Amino acid sequence: MYDLNNKIYVAGHAGLVGSALVRQLTPLGGNVVTKKRSELDLLDADAVSRFFEAERPAVVYLAAAKVGGIHGNSTYPVDFLLGNMKIQNNVIESAWRYGVKKLLFLGSSCIYPKIAPQPIKEEYLLTSSLEPTNEPYAIAKIAGIKLCNAMNRQYGTDFLCVMPSNLYGFNDNYHPENAHALPMLLRRFHEAKENGSNSVVIWGSGTPRREFLFADDLAKACVYLMNNYTSSEVGELINIGTGEDCTIIELAELIREVVGFSGNIEFDRTKPDGTLRKLMDVSRIHSLGWYHKTSLREGLEKIYDDFLNNPALRRS
Ligand SMILES: NC(=O)c1ccc[n+]([C@@H]2O[C@H](COP(=O)([O-])OP(=O)(O)OC[C@H]3O[C@@H](n4cnc5c(N)ncnc54)[C@H](OP(=O)(O)O)[C@@H]3O)[C@@H](O)[C@H]2O)c1
Numbered sequence: 001m002y003d004l005n006n007k008i009y010v011a012g013h014a015g016l017v018g019s020a021l022v023r024q025l026t027p028l029g030g031n032v033v034t035k036k037r038s039e040l041d042l043l044d045a046d047a048v049s050r051f052f053e054a055e056r057p058a059v060v061y062l063a064a065a066k067v068g069g070i071h072g073n074s075t076y077p078v079d080f081l082l083g084n085m086k087i088q089n090n091v092i093e094s095a096w097r098y099g100v101k102k103l104l105f106l107g108s109s110c111i112y113p114k115i116a117p118q119p120i121k122e123e124y125l126l127t128s129s130l131e132p133t134n135e136p137y138a139i140a141k142i143a144g145i146k147l148c149n150a151m152n153r154q155y156g157t158d159f160l161c162v163m164p165s166n167l168y169g170f171n172d173n174y175h176p177e178n179a180h181a182l183p184m185l186l187r188r189f190h191e192a193k194e195n196g197s198n199s200v201v202i203w204g205s206g207t208p209r210r211e212f213l214f215a216d217d218l219a220k221a222c223v224y225l226m227n228n229y230t231s232s233e234v235g236e237l238i239n240i241g242t243g244e245d246c247t248i249i250e251l252a253e254l255i256r257e258v259v260g261f262s263g264n265i266e267f268d269r270t271k272p273d274g275t276l277r278k279l280m281d282v283s284r285i286h287s288l289g290w291y292h293k294t295s296l297r298e299g300l301e302k303i304y305d306d307f308l309n310n311p312a313l314r315r316s
Contacts, residue, residue, distance in 0.1 A: 006101070009033045009057035011042060011091055012064030017106060017164075019171045020219035021061050028223070033057060042087040052094035060095050060103040061222065062088060068178055070133040077136040084140035089147065092159065096151050103159040104222055105148050107141040107237065109280055110134045111163060119281035122163075122237050131275065145237050152231050160231050162222060165241035165280050168299060169215025170306045174313050182212055185252060186304060187314070189259040199264040200256075203271035206249035211241050211279050214294040214302075221290050229288060242292045243282040251296075258300045 008025055012018035013034035025032050033055055040051050042064050066076075066083045073080050088105065095103045112120045113128040125145075130138045148159035172183045179187070185202070192200045221240045246254075252265050294302075307313050 006058030007031050007033055007055060008059040008061070009055065010061045010063060011087075012062070014171075015063060015067070016167060016169055016172050016215050017218060018061070018063040020169055020215040021063060021222060023216065024219040024223050025061075042090055043083060045086070045090045045093075048090040048094050049097070052098040052100075056098060057095075058101045059226065060091065060100050061226075062091050062103060062105050064091070065106070066137075068137075069180060072178055073134045073136050080134075081136035081140050084137065085143055088140070088144040092144070092147050092151065095159070096155055096157055101158065102226055103148070103157070104226055105144050105159060105161045106222075107145055107161055107163045108137070109163055109165050109239075109241075109278060110138045111141050111145070111237075114275065118277050119243070119279040120239070121281040122235065122239055122284060125237065148231075149236050158231050160225060160229075160234050161237040162225065163237055163239050163280070164218050165211040165213050165239075165278075167213055167215045167218060168303060170303065172215075172303065172306075172313070174307065181210070181248075182251065182255075183303075185255050186259065186300070186307060189252075189255050189261045190304075190307065192263060193259055193261040197263055199266050200252075200261070201266045201268050202248065202252055203268050204248065204273040205269050206252065206265075206267045207247055208273050208275065209245040209247050209277045209279065210251070211243075211245040212251070212296055212299070213241050213292060214299040217242075217292045217294050220293075221285065224290050225285075225288070234288070235284065238284055238288075239280040239282050240285055240290075241280040241282050242296075243280070243286070245277065245279045246296065254297055254300060258297070258304050 008030045010018050010021050013022050064087055066079050112124050114131040116124045145161045148161050151157040151159055168182045173179045174183045174187045188200055218240055
């Protein structure tokens with residue numbers, strides 16, 4: 001286990017995952033360093049290098065990225081491909097150059113092939129074509145995994161790569177156009193209740209299955225791995241998820257109950273469904289002793305409370 005008196009840099013501390021990491025690390029007595037984007041733009045290689053030279057963190061959690069869905073990837077493919085590669089290259093290279101002892105790189109389940117056997121095992125990486133709608137993001141994340149692994153091989157670093165499933169949590173993005181499916185649904189059910197609407201219409205048949213992990217559980221898994229395992233014990237990459245999925249219909253029913261909306265749920269079957277199932281195999285992380293704690297209902301109750309008590313989340 002690394003010495004908690006060492007400096008820990010959390011890149012992307014204001015985001016969904018970064019803020020969960022800071023919540024997890026701070027009570028453990030970690031000396032956590034963060035920088036706002038206005039103080040340190042991670043796209044700027046020279047600025048990143050100067051920061052590492054001056055601060056000399058011993059441990060790095062890399063949770064900064066350009067994150068988004070189909071709309072973002074198709075409208076801003078350069079930002080998703082070049083932007084993410086720049087951020088991760090700058091941080092990973094400076095971490096190596098300035099002697100960081102341990103780094104954790106956050107990837108995503110999008111790195112896996114579009115058509116993969118379920119549940120998805122780590123070894124399915126690069127076995128067939130990616131989902132075209134998020135290819136720029138996925139290619140950047142795969143390059144990040146390969147760079148961490150190359151650093152470990154060539155320079156003996158200890159850089160870990162984790163692949164979380166779909167995340168939700170405190171401080172999430174509820175933007176009506178570019179939020180992920182779960183916070184978007186929560187917002188729409190909330191607004192339907194507030195406006196006295198009779199129904200909420202959801203795109204597709206509602207039958208695709210998805211897995212959702214509470215971001216604070218992910219943060220616990222990341223810190224657990226960093227504190228207890230080396231990259232050679234973890235392997236090239238490791239999935240972090242619940243190992244349980246549900247249909248969009250089940251998710252919508254649960255959100256309706258949590259929000260207290262009494263109207264109907266309708267499905268617009270003229271709209272596309274997307275991938276039918278996307279469940280990660282989490283047997284590797286289970287074998288290392290980590291299991292998620294927060295059930296989907298419990299997590300939804302927590303974030304609805306956050307949504308109601310934080311007007312900034314509802315503003316956009
Ligand atoms: N959300 C999910 O469902 C999910 C699922 C799997 C994996 N992940 C991975 O987890 C990581 C974190 O995702 P997230 O959901 O926490 O994203 P997020 O909420 O959008 O947070 C990203 C953070 O990165 C920062 N950032 C972006 N570009 C930057 C730059 N040029 N300079 C400095 N800071 C910059 C953002 O700063 P600002 O606050 O200034 O914008 C923000 O704090 C990503 O690598 C993502 O791929 C997320």
